[in-house]
Amino acid sequence: MSDLRFERIGRCPACGGPRLRPARPGTLDAAALNPEAIKITDSEYGKVWDLAACLDCGHLFADPSPRPAFIAALYEAVEDPLYDAEAEGRSKNFAPILRRLARLAPARGKLFDVGAATGLLLDLARRDGWRVDGIDASAWAARWAAERRGIPLRQGAFEEADLPAGGYQAVTMIDLIEHTPTPRAAVAKAASILVPGGVLALVTPDIHSPLAVLAGRRWWHLRPGHLAYFSRASLDALLASAGFRVVLRRRYAWTFSAHYLVSRFSLLAGFAASRSSSFLKRIQIKLALRDSFEIYAVKDNTT
Numbered sequence: 328m329s330d331l332r333f334e335r336i337g338r339c340p341a342c343g344g345p346r347l348r349p350a351r352p353g354t355l356d357a358a359a360l361n362p363e364a365i366k367i368t369d370s371e372y373g374k375v376w377d378l379a380a381c382l383d384c385g386h387l388f389a390d391p392s393p394r395p396a397f398i399a400a401l402y403e404a405v406e407d408p409l410y411d412a413e414a415e416g417r418s419k420n421f422a423p424i425l426r427r428l429a430r431l432a433p434a435r436g437k438l439f440d441v442g443a444a445t446g447l448l449l450d451l452a453r454r455d456g457w458r459v460d461g462i463d464a465s466a467w468a469a470r471w472a473a474e475r476r477g478i479p480l481r482q483g484a485f486e487e488a489d490l491p492a493g494g495y496q497a498v499t500m501i502d503l504i505e506h507t508p509t510p511r512a513a514v515a516k517a518a519s520i521l522v523p524g525g526v527l528a529l530v531t532p533d534i535h536s537p538l539a540v541l542a543g544r545r546w547w548h549l550r551p552g553h554l555a556y557f558s559r560a561s562l563d564a565l566l567a568s569a570g571f572r573v574v575l576r577r578r579y580a581w582t583f584s585a586h587y588l589v590s591r592f593s594l595l596a597g598f599a600a601s602r603s604s605s606f607l608k609r610i611q612i613k614l615a616l617r618d619s620f621e622i623y624a625v626k627d628n629t630t
């Protein structure tokens with residue numbers, strides 16, 4: 328493919344292995360990709376890239392893959408006010424992660440959030456006693472975090488950001504790693520900015536979870552923004568590549584408002600837009616879908 332926006336993948340993006348095979352033909356028009364289709368609250372479920380699989384770790388990933396510069400340009404233009412309209416539910420998702428980090432990290436010092444969106448997690452962390460820092464690819468999100476939450480978020484690609492080595496006790500990557508074409512560079516960067524013994528908290532969908540298998544091609548995590556689908560083996564290989572040791576594995580529970588859930592189903596969109604939507608926004612529903620990994624990994628003292 329001569330298109331400068333895309334490239335063929337020669338080695339597994341998770342484990343680095345060379346033995347790859349085509350796995351699944353894509354269902355999206357990659358050439359027509361735009362910021363609307365990749366925002367967090369997109370509803371283009373079921374649309375996937377041409378996927379290849381790694382014969383060593385089982386990782387599933389986009390091949391051809393969008394080049395990092397193309398993805399960075401797309402995300403820079405993403406605007407997603409609906410994301411922040413769900414602040415209450417999302418905060419409920421983040422609070423338990425911060426509790427676990429406080430327990431596992433060497434100290435409640437500096438926390439860096441990768442893919443910080445509008446700064447929700449950082450806002451909670453700050454109230455919890457952390458000094459906070461973070462980055463998002465979206466210029467709109469970085470502005471929103473600064474103007475509405477007083478959090479001076481960095482804007483750009485985490486892998487290339489100018490950050491102090493060993494400057495943080497904790498790094499969070501919540502629903503981030505499946506969006507980047509360079510996950511090994513991302514976890515290596517996380518390791519480089521952590522102190523020895525520092526903790527990385529990572530959440531990403533599990534392609535082998537019972538719900539993913541049951542839903543098949545209708546699984547809600549199959550979407551244009553996701554360039555990769557991790558399994559336990561490929562996630563372990565990815566983390567090991569950067570010298571991380573997994574210390575806690577959990578399943579992630581999502582909390583959404585009834586309004587958000589209803590609005591995600593196009594058949595009910597008219598209902599969601601009706602006068603009852605403010606009522607629905609107040610109803611918080613915890614979904615124990617158990618279809619995402621929630622992993623805590625420590626940077627080994629030797630690395």
Ligand SMILES: [Zn+2]
Pocket residue numbers: 339340341342343344381382383384385386561564
């Ligand atoms: Zn692999």
